[in-house]
Ligand SMILES: Nc1nc2c(ncn2[C@@H]2O[C@H](COP(=O)(O)OP(=O)(O)OP(=O)(O)O)[C@@H](O)[C@H]2O)c(=O)[nH]1
């Protein structure tokens with residue numbers, strides 16, 4: 004797939020079985036379901052503060068589950084830059100597929116360029132593209148790495164995510180502040196060595 008002209012639908016059709024094109028969001032149905040949910044929780048949906056809550060919640064989830072349109076600009080690597088390109092500490096948030104609660108943290112995304120370079124912001128936008136979904140952190144990490152591999156054919160890719168899961172902080176085990184770290188390294192970053200150390204520093 005050529006990415007210089009790739010659009011969001013192209014990228015969402017990217018041949019990862021986990022990334023099939025998402026069905027459209029039915030806002031009125033989501034809104035009705037939230038009203039039912041509130042009633043099931045024993046709440047009075049006619050309370051002035053709750054009256055518009057089903058619409059707000061449906062809109063909020065729709066927003067959190069819809070990636071932004073992005074122009075996936077790439078550039079030729081004319082100078083043959085061979086070093087690590089690493090964008091660190093990119094904040095991201097996503098929604099846990101098991102509890103529909105947020106998890107949020109930072110992503111570190113890097114690659115060893117081949118023939119093409121991404122505009123730097125696209126590395127952060129790539130994280131957001133896959134994070135705006137119902138996710139588990141391992142899959143999100145793998146999808147970002149696969150996307151970089153597939154679209155840039157770099158000599159290596161590294162993706163590290165560190166996140167706090169609200170489903171572990173606010174409920175259940177209730178451990179606030181614990182961080183989950185996931186990582187995927189491919190190509191020349193796959194083996195421990197100076198390049199990997201440079202990424203992890
Ligand atoms: N591997 C993985 N697990 C996750 C992620 N987000 C949440 N989970 C876990 O998914 C599991 C859901 O399993 P269950 O045991 O069915 O859920 P639960 O009874 O609500 O579990 P507790 O959270 O332990 O109360 C929990 O252990 C969560 O911590 C994630 O991104 N990756």
Ligand SMILES: [Zn+2]
Nearest residue numbers: 099101102170
């Ligand atoms: Zn969860």
